[in-house]
Amino acid sequence: MARYLLKRIFYMxxxxxxxxTVTFFLMKLMPGSPYANEAKMTLTQRQIMxxxxxxxxxxxxxxxxxxxxxxxxxxxxxFQYSNQPVASLIGARLGASVQLGLQALILGVVLGVxxxxxxxxxxxxxVDSTATVISILGKSVPNFVLAVLLQYYIGLKLGWFPIxxxxxxxxxxxPTIALAVGPFAETARFIRTSMVDTLSxxxxxxxxxxxxxxxxxxxxxxxxxxxxxxxxxxxxYAVALMTGSMVIENIFNVPGIGEQFxxxxxxxxxxxxxxxxxxxxxxxxxxxxxxDIVYGLIDPRIRLDESEA
Amino acid sequence: MxxxxxxxxxxxxDPLPKDEAQDNENIAGPSLSFAQNVWLRFxxxxxxxxxxxxVILMIVVAFGSTPFINKSTLVKSHPQYANLPAKVPGMGAxxxxxxxxxQNGKWVDAYAQNGVPKDxxxxxxxxxxxxxxxxxxxxxxxxxxxVALVAxxxxxxxxxxxxxxxxxxxxxxxxxxxxxxxxxxxxPNLVIVVLMLVVLKPGIGSxxxxxxxxxxxxxxxxxxxxxxxxxxxxxxLAARSLGESSWKIAWKHLVPNLSSIIIxxxxxxxxxxxxFEAFLxxxxxxxxxxxxxxxxxxxxxxxxxxxxxxxxxxPAIVLCILMIAFNLLGDGLRDAFDPRGQR
Numbered sequence: 203m204a205r206y207l208l209k210r211i212f213y214m215x216x217x218x219x220x221x222x223t224v225t226f227f228l229m230k231l232m233p234g235s236p237y238a239n240e241a242k243m244t245l246t247q248r249q250i251m252x253x254x255x256x257x258x259x260x261x262x263x264x265x266x267x268x269x270x271x272x273x274x275x276x277x278x279x280x281f282q283y284s285n286q287p288v289a290s291l292i293g294a295r296l297g298a299s300v301q302l303g304l305q306a307l308i309l310g311v312v313l314g315v316x317x318x319x320x321x322x323x324x325x326x327x328x329v330d331s332t333a334t335v336i337s338i339l340g341k342s343v344p345n346f347v348l349a350v351l352l353q354y355y356i357g358l359k360l361g362w363f364p365i366x367x368x369x370x371x372x373x374x375x376x377p378t379i380a381l382a383v384g385p386f387a388e389t390a391r392f393i394r395t396s397m398v399d400t401l402s403x404x405x406x407x408x409x410x411x412x413x414x415x416x417x418x419x420x421x422x423x424x425x426x427x428x429x430x431x432x433x434x435x436x437x438x439y440a441v442a443l444m445t446g447s448m449v450i451e452n453i454f455n456v457p458g459i460g461e462q463f464x465x466x467x468x469x470x471x472x473x474x475x476x477x478x479x480x481x482x483x484x485x486x487x488x489x490x491x492x493x494d495i496v497y498g499l500i501d502p503r504i505r506l507d508e509s510e511a
Numbered sequence: 512m513x514x515x516x517x518x519x520x521x522x523x524x525d526p527l528p529k530d531e532a533q534d535n536e537n538i539a540g541p542s543l544s545f546a547q548n549v550w551l552r553f554x555x556x557x558x559x560x561x562x563x564x565x566v567i568l569m570i571v572v573a574f575g576s577t578p579f580i581n582k583s584t585l586v587k588s589h590p591q592y593a594n595l596p597a598k599v600p601g602m603g604a605x606x607x608x609x610x611x612x613x614q615n616g617k618w619v620d621a622y623a624q625n626g627v628p629k630d631x632x633x634x635x636x637x638x639x640x641x642x643x644x645x646x647x648x649x650x651x652x653x654x655x656x657x658v659a660l661v662a663x664x665x666x667x668x669x670x671x672x673x674x675x676x677x678x679x680x681x682x683x684x685x686x687x688x689x690x691x692x693x694x695x696x697x698x699p700n701l702v703i704v705v706l707m708l709v710v711l712k713p714g715i716g717s718x719x720x721x722x723x724x725x726x727x728x729x730x731x732x733x734x735x736x737x738x739x740x741x742x743x744x745x746x747x748l749a750a751r752s753l754g755e756s757s758w759k760i761a762w763k764h765l766v767p768n769l770s771s772i773i774i775x776x777x778x779x780x781x782x783x784x785x786x787f788e789a790f791l792x793x794x795x796x797x798x799x800x801x802x803x804x805x806x807x808x809x810x811x812x813x814x815x816x817x818x819x820x821x822x823x824x825x826p827a828i829v830l831c832i833l834m835i836a837f838n839l840l841g842d843g844l845r846d847a848f849d850p851r852g853q854r
Contacts, residue, residue, distance in 0.1 A: 448701070
């Protein structure tokens with residue numbers, strides 16, 4: 203176990219280093235200049251600015267400075283907001299994104315498990331078909347389309363929730379719903395398949411034969427065993443939520459890192475783009491590692507040491 | 512314990528007629544090949560069959576429209592026809608399809624208001640520059656389908672080849688190849704796509720390159736896992752001991768046996784790719800004017816949604832139908848290829 207963990211952590215660091223390197227050199231290839239009014243600047247002004255941001259050094263030095271800084275949690279200074287370090291820019295915005303992501307994950311997974319379980323228990327009935335249709339729709343309708351529709355019909359027409367902004371809990375409801383639809387649909391499909399499998403297994407028959415009530419069989423045996431593989435979906439969910447945050451935060455004007463990412467791309471703010479890319483990658487890599495460990499712990503059939511083929 | 516002898520008289524039995532007994536051995540139908548079996552099972556999934564028809568129709572309409580709808584017709588604007596709602600011949604009675612639009616709670620004939628000739632119809636209305644929304648949607652669908660085809664192409668080439676080589680070679684090669692995939696997939700796909708778009712010029716070309724980099728990893732993983740188990744099959748061993756080259760084994764033995772996984776995975780890559788394109792264009796870093804795509808149309812429509820909801824609804828509906836059709840088609844094919852997996 204310890205050996206496996208060390209190996210995984212080594213690869214994690216390697217991955218992050220490669221990502222940091224690739225991003226850094228890609229950013230150097232990027233067209234456009236970080237200065238908004240480059241045409242109006244005199245040569246001296248440019249030189250002063252370049253010096254301030256360290257852009258006058260050779261690229262390999264810039265690279266080493268960047269990597270060394272990153273190890274100390276320093277992602278450089280944003281080009282867009284003068285003198286604001288990227289780290290604090292991201293730090294100030296991370297909370298909103300994480301909150302939104304967690305809320306969406308919990309809502310989507312809980313509802314998905316319920317819908318999937320009910321569909322499996324009522325296999326072949328109209329309940330099942332309805333759940334299937336909803337999950338296909340949830341998988342197919344892009345979340346940004348849903349977000350715009352929610353914003354207009356529920357936010358503006360019905361006025362149930364504020365249409366945009368951040369600060370109160372009521373403002374988080376619509377973006378959470380829009381983000382939760384993907385995980386919901388995926389979970390419902392997954393749990394349904396998994397439950398149908400579980401329900402036809404021998405230990406369920408045994409439970410019934412022992413005289414356990416239907417609910418007890420479902421709760422103690424069917425649910426628990428169907429939910430174990432769900433852990434493997436956490437990685438893909440994290441990716442979906444990160445992706446979704448970019449557009450959902452934009453639509454609902456949430457001050458999160460997804461919204462900042464899009465803004466930075468549109469303004470050629472390299473340090474922020476690199477910083478947020480790294481935050482996304484670190485987040486995903488850590489989540490994947492935790493997923494693997496948790497999966498090994500809750501399902502003893504999976505031996506972490508052997509999983510390396 | 513003594514066994515009781517059962518005394519049954521001979522006339523207690525009813526002999527079957529002779530010809531019927533022979534029938535028992537008879538196999539009624541010709542034996543079916545794998546493909547025929549798949550087709551039989553696929554036909555039973557109504558939703559999947561309808562989806563397949565919709566996909567084919569969309570492909571025919573989108574690509575068949577090329578002579579009529581191209582970049583030059585797309586950029587022609589007619590400001591006098593701007594923001595007209597849908598008007599379909601023969602639909603005079605249905606508000607929303609008869610050229611009328613709700614203004615301050617009343618339905619007003621926007622065509623008469625703007626002095627549009629009586630015989631001019633825009634089946635899906637027009638956008639803010641007076642360009643036919645229907646034409647733009649068809650063009651956008653074509654872009655989505657092109658993106659889908661490209662993603663499928665990379666899945667089938669890079670993904671399959673990478674997976675087979677990795678699984679077949681095994682050992683160190685496999686290890687290195689898997690580490691590379693691990694690295695690529697621990698970066699969110701969208702971040703790769705976005706970074707590529709930042710470096711290259713936004714447009715269909717960059718989207719294609721971005722998809723080429725990121726879309727094939729799942730396929731490669733699945734193909735590798737399956738190759739690992741196929742490699743130990745006896746027919747592969749037989750082919751090897753007969754001295755077949757690796758290339759020939761891969762092509763003649765592995766690919767046919769991998770075909771169901773490959774087809775199913777391709778069908779799942781396609782909606783993801785379509786979503787990518789729409790998503791990128793929607794946030795403004797994908798396809799940009801004068802080109803258009805469903806994502807661009809959604810973005811334009813969203814700005815005017817409060818007053819001209821049709822400008823967002825129509826492209827949204829087309830995009831959703833496209834996504835639903837591909838998803839259902841994928842599910843149907845999965846069930847058809849792999850009947851063991853319960854639905």
